[in-house]
Amino acid sequence: MFHPLPNSPQQFAITLSELLASRDARQTRQQTWLQSHQVTLISFTVVIPGPVKDNQWVRDIFNQGLCALKQVVSERQWVIIAQQSLALTSGPECLVAVDAPAKEVKQRMIEAEQQFAVGRLWDFDVFTAQGQLLSRQQLGVTERRCLVCDQPAKVCARQRTHSLSEILNQIEVLANASINH
Ligand SMILES: [Zn+2]
Numbered sequence: 001m002f003h004p005l006p007n008s009p010q011q012f013a014i015t016l017s018e019l020l021a022s023r024d025a026r027q028t029r030q031q032t033w034l035q036s037h038q039v040t041l042i043s044f045t046v047v048i049p050g051p052v053k054d055n056q057w058v059r060d061i062f063n064q065g066l067c068a069l070k071q072v073v074s075e076r077q078w079v080i081i082a083q084q085s086l087a088l089t090s091g092p093e094c095l096v097a098v099d100a101p102a103k104e105v106k107q108r109m110i111e112a113e114q115q116f117a118v119g120r121l122w123d124f125d126v127f128t129a130q131g132q133l134l135s136r137q138q139l140g141v142t143e144r145r146c147l148v149c150d151q152p153a154k155v156c157a158r159q160r161t162h163s164l165s166e167i168l169n170q171i172e173v174l175a176n177a178s179i180n181h
Pocket of ligand 1: 149
């Protein structure tokens, strides 16, 4: 359960059409899992801007997210129905079918995201058994902050406040900080 990914990242730049195709494929996987397991679904990815979605620090960030997830699961004594981690050129992904109330799962995963500095790079999407994606807003949680300057992330993304290299540098700092601490 929750095996970390091996150290063999691909480091390929992916194209926009590959990125869009990977999103479609993820959506299809999510629907398949919801239909076959009929319980709350966690779909975990790492937030990585730019064309390279898989490298060593992305995998470190991902594996740390799996550790946090594992800790929450054991604390809350949730029953895991199925779990799968995928190493894709579009970035690592983990799907978890968990027999627990979706709102509680979303709440706990937001707390985990907020507990660790590197948690800003974790994206735990939570679906109800009926396939509804829960938002932070629905739970009354403030929106995500920018990695670089602490403004709402949406504002900086829309205004393109920061260069890609500035954002990637900050991500590397966050990844390394939590590994060494
Ligand atoms: Zn910013």
